[in-house]
Amino acid sequence: MSEPFSQPIDAATRYCAVFGHPVKHSASPAMQNAGIAGLGLNWRYLALEVHPDELRRAIDGAKAMKFIGLNLTVPHKLLAVDMVDVLDESAQVWGAVNTVRFEGRDDRGEWRPLDQFEIVPGETRSQGFNTDADAITHSLREDLELETRGAKVLLLGAGGAGRVAALKLAADGVAELWLVNRTKEKAEAVAAEIRQRHSGTSVNVGYPKADIDLVLNATSLGLKNDDASPLDEKEFSLRGARVVYDMIYRSDETPLLKSATAAGCRTANGLGMLLYQGATALELWSDRPAPIEIMRRALEKNVYGH
Ligand code: ATR
DSSP states (O other), X not given: OOOOOOOOOOTTOEEEEEEESSOTTOSHHHHHHHHHHHTTOSEEEEEEEOOGGGHHHHHHHHHHTTOSEEEEOTTOTTGGGGTSSEEOHHHHHXXXXXXXXXXXXXXXXXXXXXXGOXXXXXXXXXXXXXXXXXXHHHHHHHHHOOOOTTOEEEEEOOSHHHXXXXXHHHHTTOSEEEEEOSSHHHHHHHHHHHHHHOTTSEEEEXXXXXXXXXXXXXXXXXXXXXXOOSSOTTTOOGGGEEEEEESOOSSSSOHXXXXXXXXXXXEEXXXXXXXXXXXXXXXXXXXXXXXXXXXXXXXXXXXXXX
């Protein structure tokens, strides 16, 4: 299939953007502009460097300029919770905003995405969403055919991404969860939160002693070429895991995924998570199904160059 055709920029072109600090390595513009062109929309998606001290002004500025929507990346996701006009339930549950949709009030008093107005409405607002958490289970299902309900999972990492992954897995009905983190206290704090919010999941801090379904890496180990594996294979052998997912997507194969492949596990990296969080954002802005395969190809080309 040929590359989607982009309309030239004109006075009717509308804008979306990702705000980050730093933002210059973001793969979102490549993925989203391909998706936008695939839908035939006269929009463009920009990557804008925004310092956290200026995040509020930047969100308000985008609203004033009638942007369609925003994505927020490091370090803005928690800060933005207090900077949007309303929070969708997803942002309330996960305590973080990675997607903002600008909306206008129609004649009947209902709020609708800005794209749906012929004439820009007088009254507009920003609504914050979180599309990251659902993207975890979506990617596990699509890329590894793993259903999280009833599964036994070893989760590595209890930072920002690890905490959301742990809570999402518990909310999905994972049967048993083992949490391992360099700083054990953080794993214990996440375990306590799960015991309080999701009593149906049995949660332990430490490595499992028997076979499990999934090992999920949510640490940042693997981002750099010379990083070690986040898994201590003296504590747990990958031969005891069915599938291994590494949230890191910058390298084709991290040390963890190399060992997992050698041990006969099915594997996937975090590119799918990035894809599904972005696809859901585009759907929230456009109210149309995202062209997933077009977005996936653009993302792979941007990240791996092929
Ligand atoms: P993110 O938002 O991407 O989750 P983060 O909150 O800084 O970023 O979390 C990074 C995760 O990688 C944490 O689990 C961190 O472990 P600590 O909680 O002990 O800091 C883990 N991590 C980072 N560098 C590591 C290293 N060299 N060895 C082991 N774990 C590491």
